[in-house]
Amino acid sequence: MRCELRLDTQVRANHPGHPNCRFRRIVLEERKKPTLVLLAAFTSTGPREVSPDATLLPRLLQKDVSAFEQLYDRHSRLVYGLVLRILRQASISEEVVQDVFLQLWRNADQYDASRGPFVPWLCTMARNRALDRLRLKSERQRRREDQPDELPSAIVAPEYEKVLDDKRRAERVRALMASLSPQQKKAIELAYFEGLSHSEIAAALEEPLGTVKSWIRNGLLRLKEGLQATS
Amino acid sequence: MKNCDQFRERTEAYALGALDPEERVALEVHLASGCPDCTKAVEEARWLVSQLAYTAPEAAPSDMLKGRLLQTVRAEAQSQAKPHAMPSKSAIPFWLLAGVAALVVFSIYSAWNTRRLHDEIREANNRAAELVQQRQKIEQELLLAKREATILMDPSSVNIALKGSDAQGPQLKAKWHSEWGVVVMGENIPMPSPHHVLQLWFIPKAPGKMPMPSMMVRPDANGRFVLLVSSPPESMDATKALAISEEPEGGSPWPTNPPRYSGGVS
Numbered sequence: 001m002r003c004e005l006r007l008d009t010q011v012r013a014n015h016p017g018h019p020n021c022r023f024r025r026i027v028l029e030e031r032k033k034p035t036l037v038l039l040a041a042f043t044s045t046g047p048r049e050v051s052p053d054a055t056l057l058p059r060l061l062q063k064d065v066s067a068f069e070q071l072y073d074r075h076s077r078l079v080y081g082l083v084l085r086i087l088r089q090a091s092i093s094e095e096v097v098q099d100v101f102l103q104l105w106r107n108a109d110q111y112d113a114s115r116g117p118f119v120p121w122l123c124t125m126a127r128n129r130a131l132d133r134l135r136l137k138s139e140r141q142r143r144r145e146d147q148p149d150e151l152p153s154a155i156v157a158p159e160y161e162k163v164l165d166d167k168r169r170a171e172r173v174r175a176l177m178a179s180l181s182p183q184q185k186k187a188i189e190l191a192y193f194e195g196l197s198h199s200e201i202a203a204a205l206e207e208p209l210g211t212v213k214s215w216i217r218n219g220l221l222r223l224k225e226g227l228q229a230t231s
Numbered sequence: 232m233k234n235c236d237q238f239r240e241r242t243e244a245y246a247l248g249a250l251d252p253e254e255r256v257a258l259e260v261h262l263a264s265g266c267p268d269c270t271k272a273v274e275e276a277r278w279l280v281s282q283l284a285y286t287a288p289e290a291a292p293s294d295m296l297k298g299r300l301l302q303t304v305r306a307e308a309q310s311q312a313k314p315h316a317m318p319s320k321s322a323i324p325f326w327l328l329a330g331v332a333a334l335v336v337f338s339i340y341s342a343w344n345t346r347r348l349h350d351e352i353r354e355a356n357n358r359a360a361e362l363v364q365q366r367q368k369i370e371q372e373l374l375l376a377k378r379e380a381t382i383l384m385d386p387s388s389v390n391i392a393l394k395g396s397d398a399q400g401p402q403l404k405a406k407w408h409s410e411w412g413v414v415v416m417g418e419n420i421p422m423p424s425p426h427h428v429l430q431l432w433f434i435p436k437a438p439g440k441m442p443m444p445s446m447m448v449r450p451d452a453n454g455r456f457v458l459l460v461s462s463p464p465e466s467m468d469a470t471k472a473l474a475i476s477e478e479p480e481g482g483s484p485w486p487t488n489p490p491r492y493s494g495g496v497s
């Protein structure tokens with residue numbers, strides 16, 4: 001499936017009340033879907049560490065195959081691991097990963113990476129595409145219309161966030177997830193990796209709906225607090 | 232913003248895609264209303280949720296995937312380096328064409344839908360008019376039935392017996408209420424000749440005055456009929472007698488046959 005990734009720099013004009021905000025809108029269009037919009041926005045007010053991605057992504061504009069290869073080498077394990085965790089089948093997972101990276105390559109001319117939370121965006125797109133494939137596989141007859149857009153509408157890195165490499169970030173997130181109660185962890189994983197809703201998780205775990213909602217919310221809030229504290 | 236609390240506590244689940252449709256739609260409606268705080272909360276929640284990707288165990292895709300990707304990417308990079316080899320790209324981007332096409336399709340659909348709605352509204356109006364007519368008819372009948380009942384039950388109504396020209400034949404009964412009118416009832420009445428009806432006449436007291444024509448009726452299969460004359464052509468005081476004669480269908484301004492039934496108004 002071919003997608004076009006575009007950047008709308010005009011979006012800054014839509015947000016006059018926040019002079020410190022820097023916005024980039026990436027519009028993703030697919031033949032079979034309505035226009036999907038990813039607004040990658042940052043609230044950076046001070047200097048921030050520069051990720052190597054920030055230097056590699058602009059080189060895609062010049063159709064620099066080597067830069068693409070480096071980006072792939074940097075993130076393909078993370079993206080593939082995520083997709084494989086969702087789909088559990090290597091061949092389909094590789095198709096999804098291929099789709100995600102080709103999309104990045106083909107539409108890089110309109111993507112300004114220097115300010116983008118690139119990895120969150122890449123992972124969110126990969127997750128959405130993998131869940132879409134999962135539903136195609138198992139739930140073709142239902143739910144598709146009930147789902148949010150395949151791509152995220154907007155991602156904002158919080159103030160406290162700083163650039164870490166994938167390895168350190170993974171260690172931090174995993175440690176925090178391990179500190180959650182088993183029920184919180186299970187409920188969040190069912191939602192994130194299986195794409196289940198509150199009521200579906202409640203049915204799967206045979207627990208009251210309200211309890212499941214609390215597990216997910218409290219678990220995510222704890223994760224958030226943990227990330228904030230370790231920043 | 233009012234009522235933000237209930238939405239704010241759902242932003243994480245929304246970013247996770249875990250909200251059930253009802254809650255999700257409510258939150259999206261709220262976001263669409265332009266609440267800046269909740270919008271920011273959702274955007275940050277998406278970042279938080281994106282961090283969960285790191286909990287999946289990393290895995291290396293096959294070398295073949297990288298090979299395929301690089302092959303595609305190199306081929307595309309080379310073809311871009313030779314733009315003359317590429318088919319000329321339209322100045323109008325694909326998304327714009329798609330948008331215009333969608334607009335055209337939508338316009339056609341809207342026109343068709345509007346026409347269909349107009350037809351449905353017209354049909355509904357017709358049905359409503361029919362129902363109003365039916366209701367008016369029923370109300371009219373009810374009113375007449377009430378009037379008949381009043382005339383028949385009111386002790387001040389005057390009884391009139393209309394005897395047949397054949398003494399052995401059936402009698403008709405009439406009741407005349409000075410205010411509400413006259414009811415004439417018959418049972419076992421022989422049918423009038425084909426294309427003929429029974430017509431009621433008011434015979435005035437004034438000498439030389441012609442009988443006043445009134446309503447017409449054909450008895451039912453059992454020879455029964457009930458006639459209600461709400462506004463008699465003559466007052467009770469000025470009427471000598473009631474009479475019924477057989478007249479051609481459509482009635483007659485004056486009697487063309489001798490009366491079959493008649494009775495004096497006392």
